[in-house]
Amino acid sequence: MKIITLTTDFGYGDFGIGQMRGAIWKIAPEARIIDLTNDINPQDVNQAALILGRTTPNFPTGTIHVVVVDPGVGTQRRPIAAQLGSQYFVGPDNGVFSLMLENGRESGGPIDIIHLDKPQYWLENVTSVFHGRDIFSPVAGYIAAGTPLDKLGSPIQDTLLLEVLRAARTEQGWDAQVIYIDSFGNLQVNLRKKDIKDVGEIIFQIGQVKIQGMVNTFGERPKGELVALIDSFDHLCISIVNGSAAKVLNSQVGDTIKVTITHSKRMI
């Protein structure tokens, strides 16, 4: 049993998603298919890369992640597949898997990237506009069915990588960004638990608003209080207890969170 996840910018309701499922199940009827999300901002490769970096490590070993955020479809950009540590990726070579690659390298697992150049593993009629259905879905089906990566294409080293996806170090701490706002209005931030643990006093600044220190969970503080905590993906999250931080702070994806660390504990 293999799990295949789909990440697209199609929106829910778009029939392209159903077409991809049909194309996968034609080849791998036993595959379990999950919509990771279809709500990536249209053609926002950066957002997709950030979300994949946060979420894919939680999936079982061998999970295959198909990504169709693909503004360059039908041009020279290559279709690729990859084994990145314990996870697989299938999608366009536009950098969308940059953090998955970083995660894979950090895990010490195998890294193999393949240019998908063997049309016998694709749909018979490949359009210029929907490689998600015509190339990526059948390839994911073949991987799920056990076909080794090197049969599906030729190894490459020179993939396109995105930069500036992680928070930037500053003299006092970090400049981080809001990368996603969930349905509760929580601000999800591109700063990892390991970047801010055991650091002494910490202050988060969003616009003119400051938050001192962190909590473990929403329930520690009264309703309406603004808090910083580590979310379920081991990243920083700015929330209002039983409320919407995005509304109250008028925040948007891309906003900066200034993180100041004072090592006062060790200064004595």
Add this chain to the structure above:
Amino acid sequence: MKIITLTTDFGYGDFGIGQMRGAIWKIAPEARIIDLTNDINPQDVNQAALILGRTTPNFPTGTIHVVVVDPGVGTQRRPIAAQLGSQYFVGPDNGVFSLMLENGRESGGPIDIIHLDKPQYWLENVTSVFHGRDIFSPVAGYIAAGTPLDKLGSPIQDTLLLEVLRAARTEQGWDAQVIYIDSFGNLQVNLRKKDIKDVGEIIFQIGQVKIQGMVNTFGERPKGELVALIDSFDHLCISIVNGSAAKVLNSQVGDTIKVTITHSKRMI
């Protein structure tokens, strides 16, 4: 083959839903997983309870309903699982299963409620913010795989129950509430078929508007007419034929429907 349903307030597009599916399938790869709905109003435990009460009786015997409407996650509120007649529940002990419990009792089937206090059945790293993925999903997987409830935790009797979920009796009939508005603008109401069948003349009042009597289906009346009928969940529904009752009546969840019954038939 077991069916597991998911009910959350995450909204579609949130990647938490996919993470829950991954955590379930890791343990029970044969489980069939259904999104009952991910559009519960954020942290609206009452709405979730009402919808579960209406919809879960229609699922096959043995279906497992995982509910993640969980404002108290990470606090003292307990994670629980339960057998309620022919259906199973896994979620927070915040009253969200109150009507499922009532349905289970009315069915005369077994009622067993378990405090989930055995971490060996959870994910290895349990966060303070997402028990839906870390506790409820793996537990649902174990139930689907045949693990008996009493292995997963300790029996309890003192669960939290919500009140005022059913319509209230009045001298003339009922005071009921709109509990959900569907995509057609139909007003779904917390009054059951059995509460209003064989009652003589019946009048429904929403604001200043009155509806006399009921119809069997939309098609009995001309386009644009306001009607009361029993919906597919055996509850009262206020609709406009081929239109949106919510728009025309400017209605919202929580609005009162005043029901007046005159037993004129028997008064002769």
Add this chain to the structure above:
Amino acid sequence: MKIITLTTDFGYGDFGIGQMRGAIWKIAPEARIIDLTNDINPQDVNQAALILGRTTPNFPTGTIHVVVVDPGVGTQRRPIAAQLGSQYFVGPDNGVFSLMLENGRESGGPIDIIHLDKPQYWLENVTSVFHGRDIFSPVAGYIAAGTPLDKLGSPIQDTLLLEVLRAARTEQGWDAQVIYIDSFGNLQVNLRKKDIKDVGEIIFQIGQVKIQGMVNTFGERPKGELVALIDSFDHLCISIVNGSAAKVLNSQVGDTIKVTITHSKRMI
């Protein structure tokens, strides 16, 4: 392994969809169920018919398409099932399968239409308002499980068909319509590749805006340029490269695309 697709006007979040899955899996636990789309405009039988005509030919042979866009539910309109070439249809006899029927006829495959009049293949309690769950879903389950169509009902010839779903021929070319706007703002049009291939010079007019000729894919032109191309369903699509044609042109479903063909190539 059989694939069953669902097409409804329920919107995502509606629990009717989960109820249909439950009713199908009760009978055909091995069925793979796909949401083709749940975002049909409420009761818009024409839109559903157009989308089914475009998308169903891409599914594997034997796929069963359940359609619940059903304003006449509970009235005299008949529930039907059909084999239409290599695909199956289950739904209301309201013309929603008109283009699937046309596709089936063009493919030369068998055409069999059945009035579903055998209640032993339905849920025990059939409501007047949700045949999608009570009749169509269990019938789809039986078809998936191998029950022959003629056991499920009686053959009929006189189904209701919709007209004016295809673009109309004009003296200079075609009058076509926008039938769907996807999440990117692309205008999907009811004109097929085969209607406009090899036709010499072609001009598309939307309102006062004209597009000369076609491209193969978005990437051929600079960002912001308005282009006409064949989409992944072999139909005409009007797009703006890396932008939203719907926004820029202020277009809506139903808008006319005037197509003018000048056979200048052959006029020499």
